[in-house]
Amino acid sequence: MKTVALIAAWLVCTPLWCQQFDVRVDSNRMLIGDLRTAQLTLTGIAEEQVDSLDVTGWLERKVEPVGSSPWHSTEEGLALQMQFMVFDTGYLVLPPLHLTYRTPQGRSQRVSSNDIALEVYGITIDSTGLAPLREIRKESLTLRDVWPYLLALVVLLGLMALYLRRSKDKNTEEVIVEVPLPPDEVALQRLAALDAKKLWQAGKIKEYQSELTHTIRWYLEEKFDVPALESTTGEILSSLSKVGLLAQQRNDLSEILNIADMVKFAKATPSATIHQDFMVKAEQLVRTTRSISTEEE
Numbered sequence: 001m002k003t004v005a006l007i008a009a010w011l012v013c014t015p016l017w018c019q020q021f022d023v024r025v026d027s028n029r030m031l032i033g034d035l036r037t038a039q040l041t042l043t044g045i046a047e048e049q050v051d052s053l054d055v056t057g058w059l060e061r062k063v064e065p066v067g068s069s070p071w072h073s074t075e076e077g078l079a080l081q082m083q084f085m086v087f088d089t090g091y092l093v094l095p096p097l098h099l100t101y102r103t104p105q106g107r108s109q110r111v112s113s114n115d116i117a118l119e120v121y122g123i124t125i126d127s128t129g130l131a132p133l134r135e136i137r138k139e140s141l142t143l144r145d146v147w148p149y150l151l152a153l154v155v156l157l158g159l160m161a162l163y164l165r166r167s168k169d170k171n172t173e174e175v176i177v178e179v180p181l182p183p184d185e186v187a188l189q190r191l192a193a194l195d196a197k198k199l200w201q202a203g204k205i206k207e208y209q210s211e212l213t214h215t216i217r218w219y220l221e222e223k224f225d226v227p228a229l230e231s232t233t234g235e236i237l238s239s240l241s242k243v244g245l246l247a248q249q250r251n252d253l254s255e256i257l258n259i260a261d262m263v264k265f266a267k268a269t270p271s272a273t274i275h276q277d278f279m280v281k282a283e284q285l286v287r288t289t290r291s292i293s294t295e296e297e
Contacts, residue, residue: 019044020077021099021113029119032089035066040113042099043077049101050078051108057095062088089122183222184290190215191283200275206263208275213260216253216282223289233257244292252281 022041030036042050055065068082086092094116103109181189194215199208217228217236226239237254245253256278262268 019101019109019111021097021111023097023113023116025116025118028117029121030086032087032120032122033085035083035085038082038084038116040080040082040097041074041076041078042071042080042111045078045099045101045111047071047073047078049103051100051102054098054100057097058084061092061094062086063092063094086118086120089120092118092120094118182290183219184286186222187215187219187286188283190218191279191286195279200272205269205275209260209263209278212278212282213257216256216285219286223292233261245289249285249288252285256281 020041020043024039024041026037026039040053050071055063058065063084063086065082065084068080071078071080073079096112096115098110098112100108100110191212194208194211197208199205199211214229220226220228220236220240224240224243226236226243228236228239231239233254236257237250240250240253259268259270259274259278263270
């Protein structure tokens with residue numbers, strides 16, 4: 001008994017008996033001339049084995065295939081969608097479709113599908129002679145349809161641009177860019193302002209000498225890029241040894257800075273004429289060194 005069962009199972013599962021060809025349609029009720037889709041499913045056959053599909057039986061029933069997709073693999077097997085139209089009315093039974101394929105041994109075999117029952121109805125014309133209502137078809141948009149809206153959009157954008165431009169002009173303030181004065185001009189202005197204060201004439205000798213030397217140190221630092229404001233008199237003279245000062249300029253600068261140090265730190269009291277003399281020498285130092293070009297300039 002076991003041997004018989006095994007033989008029966010082998011016969012059932014041979015390629016000859018395991019082929020299945022199924023055809024289904026998306027709707028069994030349709031209007032004459034309508035387009036319908038048939039889903040063809042094929043199991044037990046590989047895609048490369050498929051040879052040809054015979055639809056002669058459908059053509060004899062006034063069923064006309066109008067296109068199909070290629071065979072493709074799905075979970076159920078191979079599948080194909082075929083669109084068709086029917087040009088007859090009534091209850092129709094479409095005969096099976098026949099598929100020819102090749103076996104792995106190269107022999108040609110054929111498998112048939114199930115038949116399909118359809119109900120095809122025609123267009124009913126009433127006694128009034130009026131044609132049936134048809135679907136409303138929307139016309140495609142043309143330039144004539146949309147040009148009023150485009151014109152309105154262009155005008156609106158132009159008005160917005162004009163408004164924004166006028167608003168910007170109203171809110172724009174004049175920007176004044178100040179060009180910094182060169183160090184020599186700034187130093188001469190500060191010396192002139194110091195001379196106008198009449199400090200040493202009022203007995204404020206230390207304040208006068210401090211402001212005078214501070215202006216000179218600031219000028220040297222800005223002009224020759226040396227740390228004059230934070231250096232001693234000796235360090236300043238040493239830093240200026242390579243900038244091209246004349247001997248008289250170095251002597252005047254050394255005299256002004258050294259006397260000012262004595263006034264500020266040793267409380268020395270120089271003669272009254274030396275204050276005005278130092279102002280003249282400071283102004284002369286600035287004017288005679290303004291033409292010296294530095295590496296930065």
